[in-house]
Amino acid sequence: MNPNQAPRTRVRLRYSKTGRIRFTSHRDVARIWERSLRRTGLPVAQTEGFSPRAKLHFGLALATGYESDAEYLDVDFKCAEMAVDEVLDALVSTLPDGIVATGGGVLPPGAMSLQQAVTSCDWDIELLDVTAGDLAQWVDRVLNAATLMVTRERKGRKITDDLAPQVRALEVGEPTSRGVRLLATLGTQPRAARPSELLAALEPVYRPVLIRRTRQLIEQDGARLEPHEVGAASAQHTLVGVP
Secondary structure, three states: OHHOOOOOEEEEEEEEOOOHHOOOOOOHHHHHHHOOOOHHHHOOEEEOOOOOOOOOOEEOOOOOOOOOEEEEEEEEEEOOOOOOOHHHHOOOOOOOOOOEEEEEEEOOOOOOOOHHHEEEEEEEEEEEEEOOOHHHHHHHHHHHHOOOOOEEOOEEEEEEEOOHHHHEEEEEEEEOOOOOEEEEEEEEEOOOOOHHHHHHHHHHHHHOEEEEEEEEEEEOEEEOOOHHOOOOEEOOOOOOOOO
């Protein structure tokens, strides 16, 4: 049988990235996943050529220094069926501290890639040097602004975009020992809005101490689904000592 025609199963994994490993770049996290999956011994599909690599498909990159409860990658397996629980269990002993596989689903044939499918992300942003009252006034100004112009650099060129349509929801969260939490839902299409851009959109520019992505969402038939929920079979992983 031609290897390109062999049965394949694509599993979408959800994982968290917290603690010191948040300072690891997106590219280095991809290498961690390649090594970790290789150590599981699972039948991960490989690319062709002189230097075969695991066939992994990552979603929206997380900025270095951000934490996340909801990162995703798609993994191709060279078998007709692959149980999500088996993958999650195998990864427990191979992933480093700070990265935990927390769920997953088997994707149906023809499912859109993460880059194409995700339409918004929820963010939990902890801010310093601000009171809840002052932040509430800032939130009102942002939500009522006709435009929120930001300048981005793309392929060596500066591009000006309006961030206002990308601010789907914004509210003041609970106070913390260091400041106040800002809860935001930001759109990702056609280009993802970044929390750092939101914070710089209007004066005063607030200083974040920690930014955490809490959910990625796909709009499908009027519902807002998490990326691993689009599959026919899914699983959640509960580990002792892991929230």
